[in-house]
Amino acid sequence: MDRRTFLKASAGIGALASTGGLSAPALAQGAAARTLRFVPQANLANFDPIWGTQYVVRNASVLVWDTLYGVDDKLEPQRQMVESEEVSADGLTWTFKLREGLRFHDGERVLAKDCVASLARWCVRDGMGQMIRAIQEELVAVDDRSFRWRLKSPYPKMLLALGKNNTPMAFIMPERLARTDPFQQITEFVGSGPMRFARNEWVPGARSVFTKFDQYQPRREPASWLAGGKRMLVDRIEWHIMPDPATASGALQNGEVDWWETPLTDLIPTLRRNRNIAVDIADPLGNIGSFRFNHLHPPFSDVRARRAVQMALSQEDYMRAVVGDDNNMWRLLPSFFTPETPLYTEAGGEPLKGPRNIDAAKRLLAEAGYSGQPITVLVAQDQAPLKAMGEVTNALLRSLGMNVDFVATDWGTVGQRRSMKNPPGQGGWHIFHTWHAGADCVNPAAYLALRANGEQAWFGWPSSAEVEAARDRWFAATTLDQEKAAVADMNRAAMQHVTYIPNGFYLGYQAWRRNVTGVVKAPIPFFWGVAKS
């Protein structure tokens, strides 16, 4: 027992002894053991997973809302709310039947009409949902437990769309909430997930609280990421927002919190030295760093200029800047896709392999017509990985003889400025950095950043018919071999086009108190199966 607890207990016992009530400490300890205190990666400022697609919103939403399907740790969609599905021989009609006994937190049964309304709302905001909506004939409730989705053309990736972990996920809400405009927030947070959201205890930016939903019926199968039985072993989960990593580290060491989602790499040695704390990889799917070009304006409107940077770029430099000297936390990535996943390919990745060639890069840059104009690089100083990437980019471009306009700003400004298509000298940009969760890069389904559909593409607006054609082939593929072939083509085409440059693959840590068990490595912090003694 530490000094503070002893002093408090002595004072408490003294006070309680005078009143005759000595049982409170045991009760308090029991309640504490059923409450899990978690420090999330970011502030949960809003709580509509369709309206706000940030990862932290999704991570909280999986507690409150359930999905029809959920991917397991092999990224295969498994039934969750669905009892069975039927697809017609021509692939045009999908009929889904819900499990019995599903209830929302307000006590109402989950009905097929709730699923219809929820999917209609999700389709507006999600890439795969938009594809389905484009070929939709009808989406109707057949009866209370069944609904039907009729399409104009087959969509083999239907179950993946409904069960993927990429945001926005296809969460099922009560019909009255799901009828909210997808570009407006819902006003109630009622779901059918294993936890309720304690709205009266929500202090946005400081604390969010979830309490166990006793009527939740988990599946019988063992839990595996978003699939299987979501059995809650704690009654209450408190999310404590701590913007300062040193404070979060101190709180974890002091036992004031139980689980920290994203500890800073620099603090890991300190946490490892504490025998009460366990440290391990958070998400085996990791992250892919991104060096993003603006394809609309010179010099990077010329593929030769982009290839010049590609042949000079050292992924090792970027990764050491981002994660430090722990070689277990990063690897070289001659690919746009997540390593050690079924579709991973290095086809066409030669430009990112082997020794870097600065001289050849300079020659290619000159061929592309670069003549010393300032290169505007947007660098978010309030995001540690991006700040590090920006410093390396500054050095890289200068080594190529480029004139760098280093714009040190915050992520909010980067977010606004990167959407501007103006020339860089008029408020636009040439380069910015970001990273993509590995879970979003396992296949083309939600990989917005790899699209090359020109003006409709993600920021940078790359345009490549070959990349888009390969993507379309993946969506149409019905076998794993077909998918692999399509992804290899997409990777090759994107490397040649230099859609963007992946500047490495890196992992992050998570840390928790040793009296907490059941923490798994996954792209989302899963609370089912987590217990606290």
Added chain:
Amino acid sequence: MLAYIIRRILATIPVMVVVALFVFSLLYIAPGDPAAVIAGDQATPADVERIRASLGLDRPFLVRFGAWAWDIVRGDLGTSIFTNLPVSLMIKQRIEPTLSLMIITLLLAVGIAVPMGVVAAWKAGSWIDRAVMVFAVFGFSVPVFVVGYLLAYVFALELDWLPVQGYTAFSEGFGPWFENLILPAIALGGVYIALIARITRATMLEVLQQDYIRTARAKGANQGSILFLHALKNAAVPIVTVVGIGVALLIGGAVVTESVFAIPGLGRLTVDAILRRDYPVIQGVILLFSFVYVLVNLVVDLLYTLFDPRIRY
């Protein structure tokens, strides 16, 4: 006096109008896009544009300002772009921790700094005086967050006497409430103590040279009553002025302190809102801080009459 108070309160209206216009204009021209933050990194440019339109952020400046100003006049601080909660509710959730921190810091600072300054003036030129001045230099020089980290390391992590972070509401007990605030108050109070101690010392030195002090000594008054009854009372006006001005330091320092100690106060609310570009929250909180600061200055002016009966309004 009452007329003076009423005049001063009415005078806050034009001040608030200027502050409101300035803040709104600054946010309008500042870079950043809340729609992009809301939409997230996976959103398309079209999504961002649609969200911007749904939030009314594509409307002209005068339309937006006019709508917001009209709401303010009706007592409505607006709704947060992100949380969809009323700004007034968000402020209400966060005001107690900030107020608690500021009050404890103020009491701590005045309680330590004034006696320090008095003793330093009394023992001018001695090692005590020099120690106080050295402390003042450190108080000004060492950033709040550095002091905060050091205090948390020593008293929370190493000695385990106090918590590292957090806030417990006053309604849950004085002990836990005070426990959570003592380290942040010390961290935040450092620069405040340094400032007040120096001003107290300087003012006291001047007052201790006055004839009436010599007269009091000649009449046999003890040192304590000379310092605290005769001298300090006459030195109080500049001290109170500095305490009032220092409230602005407290407000600014609270932002850093609340982040370091994870206190869910208005300071953190402001920082989060600025980083997200949650315009209604930023505007609402800054208006509140401005109003509080104006009121504090009024209270300071009124306190003058307590210490110097020659001052009457």
